[in-house]
Amino acid sequence: QNSQMFLDFSVRKIKHLHLYGTIYADEFKKDRVGNDTLHNFFSFKAGFKLSNWPLKDVSITTEYTRTNPMTYKHTVAGLTYASNKFNLGHYLIDNSQEIYLALQYKPIPRLYIKAEYFYAMHGDEYNYNFDSGYDPTAIPLLKNKTWDNKTIGLYITYEILNDVYIKTYFTHTETYGYDLNGHTAEEYLNTFTAPFYHGNLNTFGVSFNMGF
Known part of the structure; x- marks a missing residue:
């Protein structure tokens, strides 16, 4: 038997501020609460968006995601x-974290300019069993780094007509794997990143969409 518990929250009680988050509890034992060496199996995302304060037409978004081993x-x-070996939780699976920052400005009606920063990392990879010489409940969070990604992006969107948008964007990404625990950097890279996006990459694009 395997069961999970989810909790989502969204709070808009403070003017200009939206607080939100989600918690996923995969395995919980009260004996591990307050124990420095043992942990429960949680994943959570918490964030906030501050809009039109202290500057009008400017919004700031901050998000943090962490998943225990x-x-x-x-x-x-x-x-x-998982389904067909694809994880149904976070794309970085367990033992990982992600930071997201965004600044959006609307200088004139229908024009949106957004700058964003993104950092994600994955730690040691372990199997969940009790026959490999380690306690699965005592694995340190992010003790080592096996994969990480840094992305900086600039997006400019203009609403030509109602629900008709044209967007141009530029992103710079740095995605690397690291040799660790008998696995090569290439193995970790291929686990989380398509080959085309390995290493340093600058991307420029233009898109057109309707309805969203």
Whole structure:
């Protein structure tokens, strides 16, 4: 048997401020609460968006995501939180974190300019079992780094007509894997990143869409 618990929240009680987040509990034991060496299997995202204060037509978004080791996994392979071997939780699976920052400005009606920064990393990779010489509940969070990604982006969107948009963007990404625990940097890169996006990459694009 395997069960999970979810909790989402969204708070708009303070003018100009939106607080939001989600918590996923995969495995919980009260004996681990307050224990410095043992942990429960949680994943959470928390963030806020501050709009039109202190500057009008300017918004700031900040988000943080963290997933403890062994979250989404199970000692029985058929009971992992996955479908056809694809994880149904966070794309970085367990033992990972992600930071997102964005600044958006609307200088004139229908024109939106957004700058964003993104950093994600994945730690040591372990199997969930009790036969490999380690305690799955005592693995340190992000002790080592096996993969990380830094992205800086600039997006300019203009609403030509109602719900008709044209967008141009530029992104700079730095995506790397690291040799660790008997696995090569290339293996970790291929796990989380398509080959085309390995290393340093500058991307420029233009898009057109209707309805959203």
